[in-house]
Amino acid sequence: MCLGSVNVILTPEEVLFRGLVLVGFEPKRQKSVQHKKNLSRFRTHFSSDPSVYSVLLIKLQETKNEKANLSFDSEVDPRIHRIGVDGMLKYFFMSIYFLACYPTEEQAEGLFGCSDRTWRNWVWEIVEKIALLKPEIIVWPKKWNNPDNPEDPESATIFIITVDAPTAALRSQPMKHSLKTPSTTLTSSSLQLTIMKLPCPSLKTGAFGWQALTLLGRLISQSSATS
Structure with a gap:
């Protein structure tokens, strides 16, 4: 395997299930309600639809940008030997939760059962990787x-x-x-x-402050729909 290899693919249904389990909705509770209720729960905790993060997970693996790459291959990232694939997925979801809800370290410790140091180190590492995908995902036209x-x-x-x-x-x-x-x-x-x-003469694109996660989700959804 090498940098850019996609080793882990989660369907939107798997993303929905894993994400809800992580924030406290065990399988029994998920099965006891309608699908739209689970989607509402997921959006509340992770901001966008599961399909967005299904695609984002692939893009983090397939990027050739070493600093942005999130690898599940132990030859590329030896930490997989220690934390396993499930561990890396947990940190991925924790990072999305952080971007969506911005909890304090103490709140995260209680919800995810990890130390504040573990939370801080992993979340900021993966958030930075997501941010570094911007040049590959958010592409503005060269000509207006x-x-x-x-x-x-x-x-x-x-x-x-x-x-x-x-x-x-x-x-x-x-x-x-x-x-x-x-x-x-x-x-x-x-x-x-x-x-x-x-475009309009009085405005520049740089003047707008985007909510990064929402914009990223919309662009990924559009990209996925047209590919």
Whole structure:
């Protein structure tokens, strides 16, 4: 085996089962409820759907970036001899839980039955590996086309971003949405919805702070669906 080999593949169903067991939902409790209830439990603890992490686990193994690679091959990572495949999977799920729920070290000690040092070392190592996948997964176009030019055959470079925020009562009248307007705000008594169309002259992609896990999940899902 070598760097980039995929040794462990979990189906979304296996990801769902293992993740829920890790956070306290033993098999009997999982079987006693409907599938959608288990999905809701999983999303609460791990933020995205099991299918996202099924793909993410493969991408962590197949990457050629040594610093980002999470190997289950003992020839590549000798620690597998000590902790085993199940141990490495546990640390993988713990890292996702950390990104989704951000528990304190003391909370993690109680939930996962490990020391704060073990939690800290493994979680930060795997979180860093996930972050290093960014150049391989989040790929922006090298050229921005004009989305308002129907004559441009490559005018499909459009990004729609919605920002939902509870606000106080808003008195302004809703603006009529137009594809030629970079930003449109729709308002109601307690909700403000801003629709921004990218690219636009006044905004740069670097100005946005993404919730990394959610964005990663959406992009992986889209990539998986089209492959």
